[in-house]
Structures are given as C-alpha cells and as structure tokens.
Amino acid sequence: MTATKKVLVIGGDGFCGWPTALHLSELGHEVVIADNLSRRAIDAELGADSLTPIASIEDRIAAWHELTGKTIGFARLDVARDLAGLRTLMLSMQPDTVIHFGEQRAAPYSMKGLEQKVYTVDNNISATHNLLAVIAETGLDPHVVHLGTMGVYGYDGDGLEIPEGYLTVFVPGDENRMYKRDILYPTNPGSVYHMTKSMDQLLFQFYAKNNMIRVTDLHQGIVWGTQTEETRRDERLINRFDYDGDYGTVLNRFLMQAAVGHPLTVHGTGGQTRAFIHIQDTVRCIALAVANPPARDGKVKILNQMTETHRVRDLAYLVARIAGAEVALVDNPRKEAAENELKVSNATFLDLGLKPITLAEGLLEETVEIAARYAHRHRADSVPCVSVWTDAQKPGTVPAASRIDTAA
Amino acid sequence: MTATKKVLVIGGDGFCGWPTALHLSELGHEVVIADNLSRRAIDAELGADSLTPIASIEDRIAAWHELTGKTIGFARLDVARDLAGLRTLMLSMQPDTVIHFGEQRAAPYSMKGLEQKVYTVDNNISATHNLLAVIAETGLDPHVVHLGTMGVYGYDGDGLEIPEGYLTVFVPGDENRMYKRDILYPTNPGSVYHMTKSMDQLLFQFYAKNNMIRVTDLHQGIVWGTQTEETRRDERLINRFDYDGDYGTVLNRFLMQAAVGHPLTVHGTGGQTRAFIHIQDTVRCIALAVANPPARDGKVKILNQMTETHRVRDLAYLVARIAGAEVALVDNPRKEAAENELKVSNATFLDLGLKPITLAEGLLEETVEIAARYAHRHRADSVPCVSVWTDAQKPGTVPAASRIDTAA
Ligand SMILES: NC(=O)c1ccc[n+]([C@@H]2O[C@H](COP(=O)([O-])OP(=O)(O)OC[C@H]3O[C@@H](n4cnc5c(N)ncnc54)[C@H](O)[C@@H]3O)[C@@H](O)[C@H]2O)c1
Ligand SMILES: NC(=O)c1ccc[n+]([C@@H]2O[C@H](COP(=O)([O-])OP(=O)(O)OC[C@H]3O[C@@H](n4cnc5c(N)ncnc54)[C@H](O)[C@@H]3O)[C@@H](O)[C@H]2O)c1
Numbered sequence: 001m002t003a004t005k006k007v008l009v010i011g012g013d014g015f016c017g018w019p020t021a022l023h024l025s026e027l028g029h030e031v032v033i034a035d036n037l038s039r040r041a042i043d044a045e046l047g048a049d050s051l052t053p054i055a056s057i058e059d060r061i062a063a064w065h066e067l068t069g070k071t072i073g074f075a076r077l078d079v080a081r082d083l084a085g086l087r088t089l090m091l092s093m094q095p096d097t098v099i100h101f102g103e104q105r106a107a108p109y110s111m112k113g114l115e116q117k118v119y120t121v122d123n124n125i126s127a128t129h130n131l132l133a134v135i136a137e138t139g140l141d142p143h144v145v146h147l148g149t150m151g152v153y154g155y156d157g158d159g160l161e162i163p164e165g166y167l168t169v170f171v172p173g174d175e176n177r178m179y180k181r182d183i184l185y186p187t188n189p190g191s192v193y194h195m196t197k198s199m200d201q202l203l204f205q206f207y208a209k210n211n212m213i214r215v216t217d218l219h220q221g222i223v224w225g226t227q228t229e230e231t232r233r234d235e236r237l238i239n240r241f242d243y244d245g246d247y248g249t250v251l252n253r254f255l256m257q258a259a260v261g262h263p264l265t266v267h268g269t270g271g272q273t274r275a276f277i278h279i280q281d282t283v284r285c286i287a288l289a290v291a292n293p294p295a296r297d298g299k300v301k302i303l304n305q306m307t308e309t310h311r312v313r314d315l316a317y318l319v320a321r322i323a324g325a326e327v328a329l330v331d332n333p334r335k336e337a338a339e340n341e342l343k344v345s346n347a348t349f350l351d352l353g354l355k356p357i358t359l360a361e362g363l364l365e366e367t368v369e370i371a372a373r374y375a376h377r378h379r380a381d382s383v384p385c386v387s388v389w390t391d392a393q394k395p396g397t398v399p400a401a402s403r404i405d406t407a408a
Numbered sequence: 409m410t411a412t413k414k415v416l417v418i419g420g421d422g423f424c425g426w427p428t429a430l431h432l433s434e435l436g437h438e439v440v441i442a443d444n445l446s447r448r449a450i451d452a453e454l455g456a457d458s459l460t461p462i463a464s465i466e467d468r469i470a471a472w473h474e475l476t477g478k479t480i481g482f483a484r485l486d487v488a489r490d491l492a493g494l495r496t497l498m499l500s501m502q503p504d505t506v507i508h509f510g511e512q513r514a515a516p517y518s519m520k521g522l523e524q525k526v527y528t529v530d531n532n533i534s535a536t537h538n539l540l541a542v543i544a545e546t547g548l549d550p551h552v553v554h555l556g557t558m559g560v561y562g563y564d565g566d567g568l569e570i571p572e573g574y575l576t577v578f579v580p581g582d583e584n585r586m587y588k589r590d591i592l593y594p595t596n597p598g599s600v601y602h603m604t605k606s607m608d609q610l611l612f613q614f615y616a617k618n619n620m621i622r623v624t625d626l627h628q629g630i631v632w633g634t635q636t637e638e639t640r641r642d643e644r645l646i647n648r649f650d651y652d653g654d655y656g657t658v659l660n661r662f663l664m665q666a667a668v669g670h671p672l673t674v675h676g677t678g679g680q681t682r683a684f685i686h687i688q689d690t691v692r693c694i695a696l697a698v699a700n701p702p703a704r705d706g707k708v709k710i711l712n713q714m715t716e717t718h719r720v721r722d723l724a725y726l727v728a729r730i731a732g733a734e735v736a737l738v739d740n741p742r743k744e745a746a747e748n749e750l751k752v753s754n755a756t757f758l759d760l761g762l763k764p765i766t767l768a769e770g771l772l773e774e775t776v777e778i779a780a781r782y783a784h785r786h787r788a789d790s791v792p793c794v795s796v797w798t799d800a801q802k803p804g805t806v807p808a809a810s811r812i813d814t815a816a
Binding site: 335 | 526534541545577580581591618
C-alpha cells in the first residue's frame with residue numbers, strides 16, 4: 001500500500017515511540033530507533049517504574065524479530081549532546097523520514113526544581129535544533145515529523161476553536177483599514193515543558209522557511225491506553241504505563257487509583273477540559289503523517305492530533321463507574337484556570353480516514369487488561385506528586401494527589 | 409537623582425555592556441560584570457580584532473577606578489554553562505537589577521556552519537533560561553533587563569507600525585463575531601541569531617507569568633557609534649569597533665571601507681530599511697529602563713530601543729558624502745526582502761525624556777575620531793563575509809562585500 005521508507009525514530013524506546021516503531025515496521029518501513037534511554041534513567045532517579053513490565057530495548061527488538069522476521073535498528077544516542085554522533089547516523093542512514101519523540105515530556109518533572117527545569121530546556125531545545133541544523137548542513141532531505149502538544153495553546157481560551165497551527169487575524173491599521181494576517185497561533189504555555197514545545201515551533205518555522213526543510217508538527221492531546229495491535233502480540237513487546245506523580249497522565253492515575261481501591265483524586269473542581277487520543281490512534285496518525293509529507297513551501301504543516309475532549313471530573317466519574325471507585329476533590333498544585341472550554345479542529349486526520357477509538361469504548365479493556373492485571377506491581381509511594389508551580393504552592397499545601405494532563 | 413542599585417551586568421565586557429557598566433557606575437550604582445570573555449575568544453577564532461585598541465577587562469576596570477575612585481566588580485563566568493556559579497553569584501550579590509547582554513549576537517556568525525548554529529542556540533537559550541530559573545528557584549527578586557532585537561519581527565512588513573511588543577488583533581469567531589485579543593507580536597526571524605531572540609521572548613513570557621519575575625525586554629535597533637561620555641575619558645576605556653564580516657554592522661563597515669579608500673559595498677538594491685540607535689542613547693535608554701522597572705503584573709514590558717530608520721543605500725550615500733567615497737551595489741548573501749518599509753513605535757523612551765543623537769549629527773565625529781584615526785589597525789583580510797544563508801548562496805556567488813545589519 002504505502003511506499004517503503006527509511007524511518008529514523010528518535011525516542012523510539014518511549015511510550016509513543018516504541019509502538020510507533022513497531023507499527024511502521026509492520027507496515028514494511030525500514031525502522032531505526034535512536035534513543036539515549038534517558039526516560040529509563042529518570043524512572044531510576046524517581047524510584048518509579050512502568051506498571052507494565054517493559055523489556056529492555058534489546059529484548060524488545062529481538063522479540064519483534066523472532067515474531068515477525070523484521071529487523072529494527074537501534075543506536076544508543078543522545079541527540080541533544082552528541083551532535084557528531086547524530087550527524088554520522090544521519091549520513092550513514094539517509095532517512096526519508098525522521099520522527100522526533102526525543103524530549104523530556106512531563107510537565108510536573110519540568111517544574112520539579114532548578115536542575116529539572118534546566119535539563120528540560122537544554123535537552124528539548126538542543127535535541128530539536130541539532131536535528132534541524134544537521135539536516136541543513138548535510139543537505140539531507142528527510143521529512144521531519146515532530147510531536148508537539150495541544151498544551152502550548154494554554155487553557156485560558158475564550159471558547160474559539162483551536163485551528164491547526166495557524167490563525168487568521170485582522171490588525172487595525174491607519175485610516176480604519178483592517179489588515180489580514182495569517183499567524184502562528186499565539187502560545188500560552190503552562191509549564192517549562194510546554195514552553196519548550198512553543199520554542200520548538202520557532203525552530204521549525206525558521207528552518208522550514210530558510211532551508212525548505214519539510215516539517216509536520218503534530219500537536220497531540222493527552223495519550224491514553226497502553227497497548228496497540230503490535231505491542232499486544234507478546235508480553236516482551238508490552239508498552240509502558242506510567243502512573244507516578246511526574247509522568248502518569250490523569251487517566252492512568254485514575255485507573256491506578258481505582259485498581260488499588262483509592263478514591264480518584266481530582267484537582268480543584270475538575271472543570272479543566274483537555275484533549276485526548278488513544279495510543280492506537282497516535283500510531284495510526286503518525287503513519288498517516290509519514291505517508292503524507294507536506295509540500296516544500298517553506299511552511300510547517302501543523303496538525304492537531306487528538307480525537308475527543310473531556311472535563312477531568314467527567315473522566316473521573318467515567319472511570320469510577322466502570323471500576324467502582326469513589327471520587328475526591330483536592331487542592332490543585334498547578335497554576336491554571338479552574339474551568340475552561342476547549343474546542344479543537346482535527347479535520348485533517350479525519351479527512352485522511354482516521355476512525356477514532358473513544359474513551360467510552362476503550363476504557364473497560366484498559367481497566368481489566370492493564371490496571372487490574374498489573375496492579376500488584378504498583379508502588380504506593382511513587383503516586384504522590386511533589387512538583388508545585390510556584391512557591392505559594394510549596395509542600396504542606398499540596399495533597400498527595402493525582403495530576404492532571406501530565407503530558408499534553 | 410536615581411536611587412542607588414546593585415546591578416549585575418551579564419556580558420559587561422561587550423560592545424553595549426561595557427559602556428553600560430561605566431554609565432551605571434557613573435550614575436552611582438554598584439556594578440558587577442559577569443562575562444566569560446567569549447566575544448574576545450571569537451575574535452581570536454575569526455582572526456579579527458576590534459579596530460579600536462580595547463584593553464583587557466582587568467585594565468579597563470583598573471583605569472576606571474584610577475579615574476573615578478569607583479569600583480566595578482568582575483566575575484569570569486559562563487552563565488550558559490556554569491549554573492552553579494551563576495546561582496552562587498546571584499545569592500552572594502543579591503542584585504536589584506540584572507542586565508543581560510550575554511549572548512552571541514552576530515547573525516552572520518550564527519549562520520556560518522553547523523557548529524556556530526548549535527553554539528548560538530545553546531549559548532543564548534541556556535544563558536537566558538539559566539538566569540530566569542535561578543531567579544525562580546532562589547526567590548531573589550531582581551528586575552531583569554534584556555537586550556532583544558528589532559530583527560525578530562522580520563522585515564517583510566506590510567508597512568504597519570511595529571508596536572512595543574504586543575499587537576491587538578481581531579479573530580473571526582462564530583456568528584460573524586470578532587474577538588479582540590492582545591498577542592505577542594508574531595515574530596519572523598531571519599537568522600539563527602534572531603531566532604534565539606524570538607525564543608527568549610517565550611522564556612520571559614513564561615517566567616513573568618508563572619513566577620512574577622519583572623522583565624523589561626528592549627528590542628534594540630542596530631547600534632552605531634563607538635564612544636560614550638564615559639568611554640571617551642581615557643583610551644584604556646575605549647569601546648570596541650567591529651568591522652569584520654561577521655560582527656561588523658553595516659555602518660561600521662561603510663565607515664571602514666571609506667577610511668581605507670574602498671567603495672562602500674551595498675547588498676542588493678540597498679532598499680532594506682533598518683532601525684538604528686547611537687551607543688550613547690543605548691546606555692541612556694538602559695539607565696532609564698533600570699530606573700523604571702515594570703509592575704509585577706505577570707506581563708513582560710517590551711520597548712523598542714531605536715531612534716531612527718534608514719534605507720541601507722541612503723546610509724551608504726550619507727557616509728560617502730561625509731568621507732568622500734564611492735558606492736557599489738553587489739549581490740546579497742542573505743535571504744531577505746530586497747526592499748522593505750519599517751515604521752517603529754518608540755514612544756516610551758521619548759516619553760521618558762530621551763533626546764536622540766541623529767546619524768546626520770554624529771557621523772562625522774565617528775568618521776574622524778574612530779575610523780580614520782585607527783584605520784592603520786585594520787586587517788583587510790577580515791573584511792570579506794563568508795556566511796551564506798542557504799546552499800544556493802555558497803561561495804563563488806558571494807562577493808567579498810560588507811554585510812547589512814549584522815546585529816539588529
Ligand atoms: N504521552 C503523551 O500523552 C504525549 C502527549 C502530547 C505530546 N507528547 C509528545 O510525544 C513525544 C513522546 O512522548 P512519550 O510519552 O513517548 O515520552 P517518553 O518519555 O515515554 O519517550 C521519550 C523518549 O525519548 C528519549 N529521549 C529523550 N531525550 C532524548 C535525547 N536527548 N536523545 C535521545 N533520546 C531521548 C527517552 O529516553 C524516551 O525513550 C514527546 O515529545 C512528548 O512531548 C506525548
Ligand atoms: N550591537 C548591536 O547592534 C545590537 C543590536 C540589537 C541587540 N543587541 C543585543 O545586545 C546584546 C549585547 O550586544 P553587543 O553588541 O554588546 O555584543 P558583544 O558580543 O559585544 O557582547 C556580548 C558579551 O556577552 C559575553 N557573553 C556571551 N555569552 C556569554 C555567556 N554564556 N556567559 C557570559 N558572558 C557571555 C561576551 O563575551 C561579550 O562580552 C546582545 O544580546 C545583542 O543581541 C545588540
């Protein structure tokens with residue numbers, strides 16, 4: 001069906017990257033993963049661990065080969081720190097597509113303290129910029145697919161639909177004329193992590209314009225679910241499930257709390273509305289993006305990669321109903337609007353044929369197959385969140401509660 | 409007159425930083441310079457040198473003390489790489505104001521090659537972010553004054569006046585309603601250097617909002633002139649004059665060419681319009697900014713620090729007339745609009761009482777006192793420019809010509 005491509009997956013050992021690598025390999029693409037395994041190192045640093053028993057990257061790749069006969073390459077590489085290594089890999093592989101997942105992606109981790117803030121900025125900006133600068137210098141011409149987040153837009157919206165990346169505005173000029181302009185949607189990031197994604201947008205804008213690099217930037221909602229068609233085939237391929245205070249997203253933390261009989265802790269009123277997408281749809285969207293590179297027109301193609309929006313308290317009640325748990329409202333450690341509307345355009349992926357998996361359909365399976373099945377592996381002490389957004393919210397005032405939208 | 413403040417000047421050994429440090433010291437402020445002397449190291453790397461004979465930072469500070477009895481502190485520190493050193497300095501000094509000049513500021517240098525692109529991004533982003541993250545973590549409360557550039561806006565404007573940082577726009581919504589929004593002026597940077605300044609804006613926006621850090625971001629035009637009231641007092645205090653292909657701004661390069669009897673080389677048609685300010689006005693504006701910190705309202709105060717705009721060819725003819733030189737049009741190594749309009753609001757500094765020095769008045773002095781006087785020190789081989797914006801402009805096609813607006 002699709003033409004075979006050479007695809008480099010940066011961050012391909014991570015939550016989104018691993019199922020993507022498998023899916024693209026399954027579709028017949030030649031896949032190489034570059035990852036510095038920093039996410040596993042952070043697990044060790046935090047004393048947290050995936051609820052699901054994830055195999056080492058070597059065992060994952062070996063299992064996939066054993067099951068399918070297909071080979072996935074692996075290079076242990078820090079794309080933010082090892083510029084020469086990245087350049088060598090790019091020149092030897094000559095990829096048609098580079099999918100860039102290689103960033104520190106937890107908002108609470110990025111707000112933990114001085115070291116984590118600095119690490120998040122240095123790692124994320126250098127990873128993205130090194131890739132673009134190497135492409136510009138080597139004259140290679142891969143299509144770059146990057147994972148951004150819906151969260152760059154902030155959540156203080158006035159209810160206008162968030163378009164796909166660009167906004168048409170009118171600027172009042174002299175003599176009562178209105179000038180029409182097409183601008184990058186103004187961002188309002190709510191954490192250091194989200195800020196790095198806003199900064200990434202400027203990197204892409206410049207290199208698309210100056211070097212005609214083709215970039216698709218996928219502004220993704222919060223990813224939920226664990227398994228995809230490929231990761232489900234063998235336990236050695238299982239995907240990660242984060243539930244700790246830093247990396248666990250709101251839904252995973254609700255599922256975990258339900259599985260261990262803890263009330264589902266909702267921050268503030270739970271009126272925060274967020275965008276969601278199932279991991280199976282994530283990998284499908286990325287395959288669609290890989291198959292449909294943008295024109296070489298100097299403009300970044302920005303797509304919203306999400307399928308539905310929900311209020312956090314509605315999510316809590318949904319999980320509570322399915323899993324038979326209680327819901328408790330606690331103080332919010334974040335600096336964010338208590339209630340917000342969120343309307344998002346995802347027209348492009350729907351046009352390309354995406355048939356979304358809804359939360360209402362998929363949640364039961366997630367509860368039974370993942371949360372309940374692996375509940376015995378959970379560590380109660382890694383659930384509390386300790387990152388606060390400002391000093392006014394320092395410990396004492398912060399409940400040992402679940403987090404909302406850790407990653408989006 | 410003004411209250412005495414403790415002022416940390418990051419990058420205080422540079423072209424803008426040194427005269428600023430002297431001026432603030434003269435006004436009675438307690439000044440400490442932090443600089444890693446990277447600019448001097450780049451001079452060595454490029455085999456270029458200031459036309460004026462600049463003294464070492466130690467000799468500069470000793471001369472100032474000898475002349476005035478005033479002490480300026482100095483810490484050799486890389487604020488981008490030495491986070492702990494920056495934190496220690498900030499805690500021990502407890503500055504009221506931090507003026508941040510500590511960035512790689514030449515657009516051509518930032519476009520030279522892979523290493524320079526990566527260095528510019530890593531250095532500039534980490535310098536700015538480290539400062540903000542240290543302030544957030546230590547709970548110190550200095551007013552941060554940062555030097556940005558008019559160049560972030562790009563030069564493809566449709567003739568609308570560039571406001572001070574923010575733009576009021578109208579967004580079409582449902583039912584033919586127009587929603588009014590106040591947004592950060594959308595940037596369109598033309599080089600990796602300018603891109604880092606656009607990214608800096610997002611760093612300031614976030615830390616102002618999240619941590620209530622007070623930030624004044626000065627979007628500066630191209631600085632011309634060499635001496636200020638303070639640097640003129642003794643040759644050991646003399647300021648730098650860059651004329652090489654990377655760091656020399658358009659006017660300095662015209663002055664240098666005139667002084668050595670070379671035709672003034674104008675890129676393209678010379679129809680590019682740019683904003684300018686004299687170094688004496690730069691230091692006055694910064695003193696005004698130091699004396700007028702913004703309210704703690706979560707919003708960055710953005711001011712345009714420029715006093716006049718000129719077309720590059722008009723500048724060339726002005727210098728040609730004063731110094732008796734020829735003008736030659738050559739190919740443009742940059743990717744930029746051949747002709748553009750530029751209208752800029754600088755209402756705030758005018759309201760605060762700034763009386764600008766105009767090019768028409770100041771140029772003769774610059775020609776006689778600097779360019780002609782030190783012409784014997786110039787190195788002909790460091791004048792050609794070698795950085796090109798894209799491969800289509802690789803050597804062969806690029807003339808050994810002067811550059812426009814290196815730094816703005
Ligand atoms: N998970 C979500 O809900 C979600 C939502 C929106 C956007 N995203 C984005 O999708 C991308 C992937 O997210 P994820 O959930 O898979 O995160 P993850 O942390 O599970 O995976 C990221 C992977 O990148 C690797 N990595 C990080 N820095 C690297 C570097 N410098 N060099 C090489 N490898 C590096 C890590 O080791 C890890 O394997 C991220 O950019 C994230 O911001 C995720
Ligand atoms: N010169 C202009 O025309 C102009 C115009 C607009 C804006 N600006 C901005 O004003 C600022 C100062 O410009 P300039 O012309 O004085 O440049 P400059 O290169 O002469 O001075 C910059 C100084 O900062 C120091 N520095 C750089 N990185 C550092 C780091 N990581 N740690 C410590 N010190 C570091 C350098 O050693 C140098 O002394 C820059 O941010 C520049 O972008 C300059």
